[in-house]
Amino acid sequence: MPPFLQPQAPRSQGAQIPPTAARYSVGLTPSFLTSACTFGFARPYLAGTNEETMPKSRLTQSSYKVPRAQAPIDLRLDANEGRALISAAELGESGPLNRYPDRRVLEEMIAHRHGLSPDEVVVTNGGDDAIDRICRAYLDSSSNLVMTLPGFEMIAKYASLSGAEVRHLEWWSGPLNAARLLELCDADTRVLALVTPNNPTGATIEATTVLELAEALPEAVILLDLAYTEFANQDLEKLVSQRANIVATKTFSKAWGLAGLRVGYAIGSPEIVGTIRAAGGPYPTSSLSIFAAEQALGKAEDMRANVERVKMERAALALQLKELGLQTLPSQANFLLADVSSAGQNGAWLRDALSGFGIGIRAWPDKSGPVDLRPWSRISLPCDANDFERLLHALGCALSPEALLFDVDGVLVDVSASYRSAIIETARHFGVEISVEDIAAIKARGNANNDWVVTHELLGAAGTQVDFERVKAVFEGLYHGDQDTPGLWTREKLLVELEFLKTLKTGFRLAAVTGRPRRDAERFVAQFGLEGVFETLVCMEDAPLKPNPAPVKLALERLGVERGWMFGDTPDDMRAARSAGVLPVGVKAPGEQSESHLFGAGAAWVLENAMHVSLPSRPVEKR
Template sequence: MSQLLRPSNAVLNTSTYSPYKHLAPIDLKLDANEGPPLPISISNALADISIDTLRRYPSTQDLCQRLAKRFKISPNQLLVTAGADDALDRACRAFLGPGSELIYPTPSFEMIPRFAQWAYGTVLNIDWSQSKFPLSKVVDLISERTKLISLVSPNNPTGATVTSDELIALSKAAPKALILLDHAYVEFVDRPELDLSQLALSLDNVCIFRTFSKAWGLAACRVGYVMGPERVIGWLKQVGHPYSVSTLSANLVHRALSDSNKYISESVTQVQKERFELSKLLKCLEGNVTDSQGNFVFYQGPQAKWIYDALAGLGIAVRTWSKDSRLANAIRITCPGQQKGFERLTKALQTALDPQAILFDLDGVIADVSESYRAAIIGTAASYGVEIHDRDIAMIKACGDANNDWRVTQTLLHKHGLDVSLAEVTERFERLYQGEEFDSQHSPRGLYLKETMIPTRETLIKLCEGRKTAIVTGRPLKDALIFLERFNLTDLFQELITMEDAPAKPDPAPVKLALSRLGVERAWMIGDTVDDVRAARHAQVIPIGVLIPKEPEPFFTRKHLETAGAARVVENITEIQEWLR
C-alpha cells in the first residue's frame, strides 16, 4: 500500500539537505560555521532547572523580554524561534503561495529557497558571487508578485555584506514585499556600520533574523529570534509551533547573555584576526577570495578541491558543494576561534599547498611485489597445505596492522586453524623470497627477481623535483637496497627508513623519523595500505593512497584507504603531479 502514497510536489521537487562529507575521520570541524566553545560555567544553567519544570511546556516570554530590552523595542516586535531557520521558514509560510515570488541573491543560505518551495513560492535567483551586492538587478526583478526578498548579510558562504544605503533603497523599491535581513553572522563584522539591526527596525517592511548558533556557540540549543514590525511578528507567530524552544535551551541562552559577553567579545576578536590571516594566505592562490565579514573565509579557484581533500586527510573538515555547479571549485573554511586550532589549520594548508618533502612507501607504490612478496605469502601458506588467494591478502591488508608480511602470513595460517611460530613462518617465507634453494644449474631463483618498477624513473624525477624525498618502508634494509640499486633509484631519495629503524607502520615513528632526518615539517606520503595512511596522519603528513597494479579488490581497497583517512586515492602516481604547484 505504501507504494500508492505520494507526497506533495513541494517535497518531490526538493532533496534532503545533505552536505557532502569526506570519508576520512575528522576531529577538527570547520565546515559548519559553529562558534568556539563557551566557558564550562554556561552548563551550570542546567542545574537550575527543577524536575517539575521538565514536565511543563516551555515559555520564552522572559527571554523575549530580555532580548527586546537589549534592542530597545517592544516585546511584541520580537519572536524567539528554534534557530533563525525556524523564523525564516515561518516568513516563507506566512507570505508565499502559488504565484508569489522570493528574490534570492545567490549563492547564499541554501535553506531559504527550500523554505520558499515548500510554501509553493517561486524562487528568482540573482547572481551575488562577487563582493558587491547586485542592487540594480534585484530592483529590476521586483514586481507585484514579489512577496519576499532575501538578504543574508554577512552572506553565507561568501561573507559579502549589504550597506545601509542598499537596504534603504531596496526597502523603498519594494514597499509591498518583506525584506528578510538574515544577520546570523553580524557579530563578526569589523565595521560597526555593517550592523544594520537598528536601521532595519526603523523600516516598515524589514525583519531581522538573529541566532545564538554562531558567535554565541550554542548551535545545539537551536535558539534564534526575529525582530520587525509588530503586525508582521504577529503573523509569524500564527504559522509556527507554539512551543518551539525548550526550557533547557532557553535557560542556557539566559546564562550566556549574563556570563559570556566578555568571552564572546574576545572570541570574535580572535576570529577577525584569523579571518584576516587566512584570507591573506588564500589570496596568494589563483582564484577569488571574497572580503568576508563572517566567521569564515570563502575561496573559489582551481586548488579548492585539493585543499578540501588534503585538509580532510589531516582530520580537518571544511565546506564544499558537490551538487551546486555555481560553487564548483569553491570551499568555505570556518575560523576555529582558538589559537591552537588556527595554528593546526594554517600548517595543514601550507602542507597542502607547498610540501617540503614527498615520502614514498616502497612496496605497491614503486615496487610491484605481486609476484614477489605476495607470491611468497601464497607459497608459504601452500607449504603448510593452505590455499591462499590474492583476495585474502587484500582483505587482511585493508583491515590494517598488516605492514609485516611474515606476520600477515602467520595470521592467514591461524585463520585456517594452524598455530605456527613466527620464526618458522619467516624462515619458509625467506627461502621463497630470497631464493636460498637453487635449481640444477645453481642459479638463484628468489621471488625478489620478479619485482618490477611501477612508475618510471622519469615520473619519480618529476615528483621529486624541488623537494626532499625519502622511502619509508617496512622492508629490511638489505631488501630495500637491493631493489633501489637494481633499478638505479638510490640517487633519487635522500633518506631510507626501513624495518630496522623504527616500529612498523601504522606507528607514526618511521614517518616522523623521515621528517626529522630530512629536516622538514610539511610533507605528503604516498602509500598503498591503511597502515601507510594512518602512520602519515598521526605524523601530520598528508596521506595519499594508491592502488597496486592488478588490485584484486579495487572498490573494497579504495574505500578502506579513504575511511582510514587518505586525502585521495589514485591508480597511478602520475596524477599527483597535477596537485603540486
C-alpha cells in the same frame, strides 16, 4: 475477540487489505477503512503494492545535504558553528521536562538587549525557522522573492516550498547595487531577502542601501538575515526600528555557539512579528534550548572575546591563503571563501585534501544553481589557537608540499607474486593453506606492516603454532632464493613509470618509507634503475614500523622539510601519515577492489595508481 474487532471482508470493490496489513481500532473495522478509502475519505498504504498507489508529492527539491569527504573528520570547519559558551554540564537546571517550554522570558531578555518591546521579538527553532515562517506567511504561487546569489541556500528552498518564484541578482563582493536589485522587483515581490554578512561570501550591505530598498518596496517584507552580524564591523539590527517593513532574523548558532540546540529569533514591528509567530507551532524550541540561550546571554563578554579571536584568525588565514596562491573574498563573517582554481584545482579537491588531516571544510562539487561555486571552498574559523595552527599546517601541506613520500610495496612495485606469494608458500610449508583474501583482510585490519609477523599470525589463526624464527627463515629462503632457485623478488614489477618519478623530482623532494629490510629496499632501487630518484630510504632497521609515525617523521627530518604527502596502500600507511602531519594518499594495490579501509584510516583520496595523483599547480621550488 469482540465482534467489532474481528477482521471483516472488504465490502467495496476497491483495493483489498491483506490480513497482515489489517489494523484494529475500536469502531474502525478494516471494512469501514476500505470503504472510506474507496469513496475518497483516505487512501490506504498497502505493503508491496506498485508505485501508483503511493502518495504523490508536489515537491521537486531534494532534502538539504552537505557533500562531505570520505575520510574521518574530527575538526569540522564546514558549517560555520561558533565556539560553545555553554557546556552540557550547565544545562542540568533547565527545569521540569514534563512541562511545555515557555519562551517568554528569553524573548524579554532579547528585547531588552536590543532596546525593543517583547512583542517585537519571536523566538524560533534556529534562524532557519524564522525565515521559513516569513516565506510561508507572505509568499504564494502568485508572488516572488528576490535575493542575491550566491547566498544562503535555504532562503530559495523555503520560497520555492511556498510556491513563489525566486529571482536573483549575482553578487560576490563590493557594494550591493540597489538599482539592479530593484530592477528584478515588481508588484508581486512580497519578500526581498538580504543576507549580511552574506553566506558563503562574507560580503556586507550598507545600512543606507537597506533603507533605500525598504523605502522603494513599502509593500514587501525586507528580510534581513543577520546570522553573522556579530562578526561584522556594522550591526544592522537597529534598522528594524526605522522602517516597519524590515524584519531581522538572528541565531544563537554562530557567535553564541549553540548550533546543536537550534535557537534563533526574529525582530521587527509587532505586526510582522505577530504574523511570524502565527505562521508556526507554539513550541518551536525545547526548554533545554531556551535555558541554554538564557545562560549564553549572560556571557556576552565571552562571546565578544570569541568574536575578536575569530577576526584575528580571519585576517591571518587570508594572508596565509594569499601566500599559498589562493585568492579570498573580503569577509566580515566567521569564514573565508577561497578560490582554489588558482592552484589548478577546485573546492572539492581542497575539501578532500584537508580531510586527510581530519579537517572538514565546505565545497560544492556540482553546479546545481545559477552560480558556479565549484572552484570555491568555504573555510570556517575555529576560534582556537591549536586548531588554527593545525588548519594552517594542513593548508600548507595540501597546497605547497615540499616532499612526496612513497611506501614501496603495492605502491611503487607489485609484490603480489613476491611478498604475498612468500606468505602463502611459507604457510603451505607448515601445512596451512592461506588465500590472497586472508592476506588482504589482515592488511586491511592494520598493524600488519611486517610480513614475517603476518605469516606467523595467520599460521596461529589456523591453529598451527610454529616458532617465529622458523617462519622467518622459510619466508626469507623463498623470497631471496638460492643458487638453484630464483627468489620470489625476481617476479616484482614496477607499478609506475620511471619518468613519472623523475618528473616529480624536479619539483619535490622524494623519499621511500618502507617496512622492507634495507637490503631488500636497496636491491629494489637497483633492480629498477631508481638510483638518484629518492634522496633517502627509511627502512625496517631505521625506526618502528608503520602505523607508528616515526618512519615518516624520520624521512621529513632527513629531507629537512615540514610539509609533505605520503602515498601508501594500507591503513598502516594512512595512519602513520596522518599522525606525522603529512597528507595521506591511498593507492589500491594490484588486485585490490575495496577502498573503504583506506578512507576509513584517513586517506584524502584513493587512487588506482600513484601516477593518477592530482597535485597543486604551485609546488615549492626544490632546494
